Amino acid sequence: MAAYAAPIKRLCAVYTSGGDRDDLFQEIFLAIWRSLPGFRGDASLRTWVYRVAHNVALTRQARDRRRRSRESALDDTVQPTQAADLRQLALREALERMSPADRSLTLLWLEGLSASEIEDVTGIKAATVAVRLSRIRRQLLPPEASHG
Amino acid sequence: MDDEALREAWRNQPLPPQEELLATAEAILRTDAAARVKEHRIRVVSWVVLGVLCPLSVWFSAHGVTPLVRAAYALVAVGIAISVTAEWLTLAWTHQARAGAGASRSQLATTAASLARQASLFRSGALWASPIYVGVGLIGLWMFQARSRIGGAGLLLVTGAAWLVSAVGGLAKGRALDAQRLRLQDVLADLDR
Numbered sequence: 001m002a003a004y005a006a007p008i009k010r011l012c013a014v015y016t017s018g019g020d021r022d023d024l025f026q027e028i029f030l031a032i033w034r035s036l037p038g039f040r041g042d043a044s045l046r047t048w049v050y051r052v053a054h055n056v057a058l059t060r061q062a063r064d065r066r067r068r069s070r071e072s073a074l075d076d077t078v079q080p081t082q083a084a085d086l087r088q089l090a091l092r093e094a095l096e097r098m099s100p101a102d103r104s105l106t107l108l109w110l111e112g113l114s115a116s117e118i119e120d121v122t123g124i125k126a127a128t129v130a131v132r133l134s135r136i137r138r139q140l141l142p143p144e145a146s147h148g
Numbered sequence: 149m150d151d152e153a154l155r156e157a158w159r160n161q162p163l164p165p166q167e168e169l170l171a172t173a174e175a176i177l178r179t180d181a182a183a184r185v186k187e188h189r190i191r192v193v194s195w196v197v198l199g200v201l202c203p204l205s206v207w208f209s210a211h212g213v214t215p216l217v218r219a220a221y222a223l224v225a226v227g228i229a230i231s232v233t234a235e236w237l238t239l240a241w242t243h244q245a246r247a248g249a250g251a252s253r254s255q256l257a258t259t260a261a262s263l264a265r266q267a268s269l270f271r272s273g274a275l276w277a278s279p280i281y282v283g284v285g286l287i288g289l290w291m292f293q294a295r296s297r298i299g300g301a302g303l304l305l306v307t308g309a310a311w312l313v314s315a316v317g318g319l320a321k322g323r324a325l326d327a328q329r330l331r332l333q334d335v336l337a338d339l340d341r
Contacts, residue, residue, distance in 0.1 A: 030179055058252065110154070111155075121251065123252055
């Protein structure tokens with residue numbers, strides 16, 4: 001649990017705000033706990049955990065009509081005083097504006113998953129993932145950096 | 149800023165404290181245990197209803213004082229069996245609708261299909277529960293004719309009101325589940341884009 005707490009927390013911060021964030025965090029780990037007997041080891045534990053986490057987040061978003069308000073991105077305890085915090089905040093705001101599928105792909109990419117691992121998590125073909133991520137990265141990165 | 153710097157900026161967040169993780173783990177175990185107890189209770193109650201009320205209604209349908217009462221109890225027996233089956237189906241589909249460990253596209257499609265089935269079951273609730281309400285209504289009619297006008301009228305009124313409330317509730321629940329399914333299908337369409 002401790003190994004995946006940080007990435008799951010980051011995912012929760014994008015999909016929810018305030019108290020809902022703790023609820024989603026708990027809901028994801030509850031789903032992991034319930035799905036654990038079905039883990040056969042044919043996928044890596046990391047992609048398996050991300051699958052459950054993203055499925056819970058997407059299903060919850062569909063279930064919960066309340067949408068996160070724009071200003072709620074600033075409700076964190078993070079005080080954006082440093083450049084890294086500002087980058088993080090800008091990233092979070094960009095993620096909130098994305099469609100659910102793009103958001104999932106971007107989050108998985110930011111967590112360091114390869115295109116084939118993202119295919120394993122989402123079921124979208126690796127080639128399509130690469131094309132979509134290339135478009136997303138152009139939006140997130142300045143033009144000169146996205147070619148690097 | 150390049151890809152790696154972006155990823156680094158994203159991952160540069162403090163780990164949740166150990167106490168928070170322990171509290172979450174405890175809450176998960178509590179929630180899971182409570183859900184299991186609740187499901188166990190539903191199953192026990194439905195078996196008791198099926199094992200006691202159904203045979204009792206069948207007995208009354210064979211030995212009732214008038215043909216009207218016998219027909220009423222026969223309808224109630226059928227209605228109880230249908231209701232218990234519907235409860236079990238809802239439970240099974242609720243399990244299927246839970247987010248699991250499948251790849252998102254197939255998992256969300258499974259969830260959407262389960263939601264569609266649940267919505268249809270709830271929408272038609274007034275129809276499949278009708279044998280119970282019609283049966284109890286007929287008993288009310290018999291009471292009105294043969295025993296007590298006030299008692300009979302009261303039973304008819306309460307049965308009608310309960311039928312109406314369950315129909316409205318079922319429609320509302322069905323609509324809510326359909327709306328949730330449509331939002332999930334939007335996400336699916338977005339994944340397939």
